[in-house]
Each structure stands twice: as C-alpha cells, then as structure tokens.
Amino acid sequence: MKLATLKDGSRDGKLIVVSRDLKKAVTVSSIAKTLQVALDDWVNTEPKLQEIYIGLNQNEIADSFDFNENACMSPLPRAYQWADGSAYVNHVELVRKARGAKMPESFWHDPLMYQGGSDSFIGPRDDIQAESTDFGIDFEAELAVITGDVAMAADPKAAKENIRLFMLVNDVSLRSLIPAELAKGFGFFQSKPSSSFSPVAITPDELAEAWDGEKVHLPMMVHLNNKLFGKPNAGVDMTFNFPELVSHAAKTRPLAAGAIVGSGTISNVDRSSGSCCLAEKRMLEIIESGEAKTPFMQFGDKIRIEMFNQQGQSLFGAIDQQVVEYSK
Structure with missing residues (x-):
C-alpha cells in the first residue's frame, strides 16, 4: 500500500x-x-x-x-519522534579517518543515533532554505521506517513486527556548524535543520523480495544538479538493520505510533557506486589528494533522491529540492 x-x-x-x-x-x-x-x-x-x-x-x-507529487507534504508533516541512526559504519569510519581520528571499536556493535527536530518537516518538493552558504549545506540520502507502538526494551523481533511504513529521507545537514556543536558534548541541534521525506510512504510488502525483513536491497539514486552523484545499494554494508535500529531507539523508553527511525547516510565500501552526501565525497578527496575539491551546496543547487524497484518503477516518488536563500 x-x-x-x-x-x-x-x-x-x-x-x-x-x-x-x-x-x-x-x-x-x-x-x-x-x-x-x-x-x-x-x-x-x-x-x-x-x-x-x-x-x-x-x-x-x-x-x-x-x-501530483508537487502537491505533497512529507507523509508525516510533523512527528512525535524522529531518531536518525548511522547504520553504515564504514561511512562513519571514512569521515573520521579523513580528519585523523580513530574510530572506537564500540561503533561496530552499538549504533549511533541522534534525536532530530520533528515539529516541521519540509515537503519533498519544497525548497531547502538557509541563511548562508557558509553553513556548509549538505544533503544526506537515507531510508527511514515509521513504526507503530513499540514497547520499551523491545527486542529486534518485536521491533520488526511494528515497522509500518518506509520512506526516503533527505537529512539536511549544515556541516560547518557541526564541529562547534559536537565540541560542546551535547549533540546536534542547529546543524540539523528540518529534514524532508519522500512524497509517498509504502508498506513493507511493496518492496517485495527487496525487503528481507531486515534490510532493503535496492540502490538509492542521487542526482545533484541533474547529474548522477551516487547509487549505493541500501542493503550492502549496513552494519545495523532496521529492526536493530528500532530496538535501539526503544531501549529505555517506548516509541509511540508514528515514530520515525532513519538509517543514516547510505554508503558502500565499494566507492564505484558513488556517495549519498557531499561530506563523504569530500572526505574521499581529502584522503586521496589531501584536499576537498567538491563544494557544499550553493543557492540554486538542486538535489533529487529516488529509489526504483527491480522493474524500474519509482517506489516512493522523488525528493526533488532546490537550495534557496532564506528571507525573513
């Protein structure tokens, strides 16, 4: 459905x-x-x-x-809960490597997750507004699930039974604001503005054999300014699957129906498939040449995020947005 x-x-x-x-x-x-x-x-x-x-x-x-996808809000225009994980640990390892930081071993068996703002999501075809390009505007293409009621301390099996719907995500990030916020030791806030979600949310059965009950085995298609930027497979190199992410989110508190749990930026170890965010591409450039050459998004830049089934049909519709200057 x-x-x-x-x-x-x-x-x-x-x-x-x-x-x-x-x-x-x-x-x-x-x-x-x-x-x-x-x-x-x-x-x-x-x-x-x-x-x-x-x-x-x-x-x-x-x-x-x-x-008409242009007439859509995000499926949940606001939600009681938006918890975004970082299930593709090789992505985290790459980013830390580029800045010379060693990744803790715990990252491989204890998921990273942050609580994002959920009171006003952006529509899938609405502009991404920012006051300044100095903020380091980036996109992050992800998958997310919407849950039913999940009991506190639910194990992955119970969590799986309460996955109601899937969506695509553009988890907009302001990269230049992140270091100072994380240095405070209290997590993201201003560096994570409103996210956007696909025009359509779908039940797991719509994914057919691409959904194995844990992961979605399909490529995420990302186009920046009408050029293919990346197509990594969401089912490859996913260290923590969706039931595990939902279970992690519910470890010490219940999740109410309508809670959204994200996968984090999709990333494959095989870099030939490209990337799902600018930060990752920039980190690869730093590792290769010592310098990031790809700029963050500028006013007028466009990002399109979409996923197709094995028959070539769009599953969720497309997130298709332009970055514009915010005017008060």
Whole structure:
C-alpha cells in the first residue's frame, strides 16, 4: 500500500491512498483524515485503506484523481519522534579517518543515533532554505521506517513486527556548524535543520523480495544538479538493520505510533557506486589528494533522491529540492 499527504492549508495535511504506479490517488477522510490518525488506529484503519488501495489499482474507484507529487507534504508533516541512526559504519569510519581520528571499536556493535527536530518537516518538493552558504549545506540520502507502538526494551523481533511504513529521507545537514556543536558534548541541534521525506510512504510488502525483513536491497539514486552523484545499494554494508535500529531507539523508553527511525547516510565500501552526501565525497578527496575539491551546496543547487524497484518503477516518488536563500 502507498500513502501520501496532500497540502490542504492545514498543519497536518490530508491523507490519500496512491496507486502502485503513482498515477492515481483518492482521499480517505472517512477512514482517517491524516496519516497520524491512521497510525494511531492501524489495526482498524489498515484493512480499510488496503481495500481502497486494491480497488484503486484495479481502476475501480470512481472519485480518483491524478496524483501530483508537487502537491505533497512529507507523509508525516510533523512527528512525535524522529531518531536518525548511522547504520553504515564504514561511512562513519571514512569521515573520521579523513580528519585523523580513530574510530572506537564500540561503533561496530552499538549504533549511533541522534534525536532530530520533528515539529516541521519540509515537503519533498519544497525548497531547502538557509541563511548562508557558509553553513556548509549538505544533503544526506537515507531510508527511514515509521513504526507503530513499540514497547520499551523491545527486542529486534518485536521491533520488526511494528515497522509500518518506509520512506526516503533527505537529512539536511549544515556541516560547518557541526564541529562547534559536537565540541560542546551535547549533540546536534542547529546543524540539523528540518529534514524532508519522500512524497509517498509504502508498506513493507511493496518492496517485495527487496525487503528481507531486515534490510532493503535496492540502490538509492542521487542526482545533484541533474547529474548522477551516487547509487549505493541500501542493503550492502549496513552494519545495523532496521529492526536493530528500532530496538535501539526503544531501549529505555517506548516509541509511540508514528515514530520515525532513519538509517543514516547510505554508503558502500565499494566507492564505484558513488556517495549519498557531499561530506563523504569530500572526505574521499581529502584522503586521496589531501584536499576537498567538491563544494557544499550553493543557492540554486538542486538535489533529487529516488529509489526504483527491480522493474524500474519509482517506489516512493522523488525528493526533488532546490537550495534557496532564506528571507525573513
């Protein structure tokens, strides 16, 4: 099943069901006005939404309309929880190596995770606004899951059973602000502005054999200014899988339905597949030549993030954004 949230002038938008080919959609306000409402009562709403989804794919819904990704908010325009991991540890190792820092052994068996701002996500086709390019504006292409209610101390098996939906993520980062924040020993805040998510959120079955219950074995396609920047496979070199990440997030507290848990920047040891963020490419350049040559994003730069199934069909629609100067 594929779900999206249309802009309607409200803070949380309007839930719609989208056809598998992303061409048609239908409103479902009689079942749940918003995605959060649907998640809060998933046992009852999921079968009803699934029935509509089947009918939509069979062209049996009379009041369907053309689906427009540009009219979408992030599936959850705001969420109770946004916890982003760093499951691709080789990416972390690379970044630390470039600055001459040794990576602690614990990073290989204890996931890194930070709590991001979740009160106002950016729409998948909305501009990325920044006051200055001196902030070191970067994109980070990731996958994320939306959970149901997860009990505190849930093990990975229990966590897996509560994965409701998948989305793509652009975890926008302001690289020049990160060092000073981390030096305080209290984590990210200003260096992690609002993230954006794909137009569509999908249930795990939509991934078919690409989802093995732990990882998604498909490449993440990233284009910067209409040129291929990277296509690393999300199922390769993922040190911590999604059930493990969700279990880690719930170690000392429960997760409420609608919690979002991210994978962190997708990264492969085989560098021929490119990268999912500018920082990684810059680190490779430093290691190779002693100097970073690729600049961070400038005003007017465009980033497109998308994932296709094995038949070449877009699964989530595309995050397609431009960096613009913020005006007060």
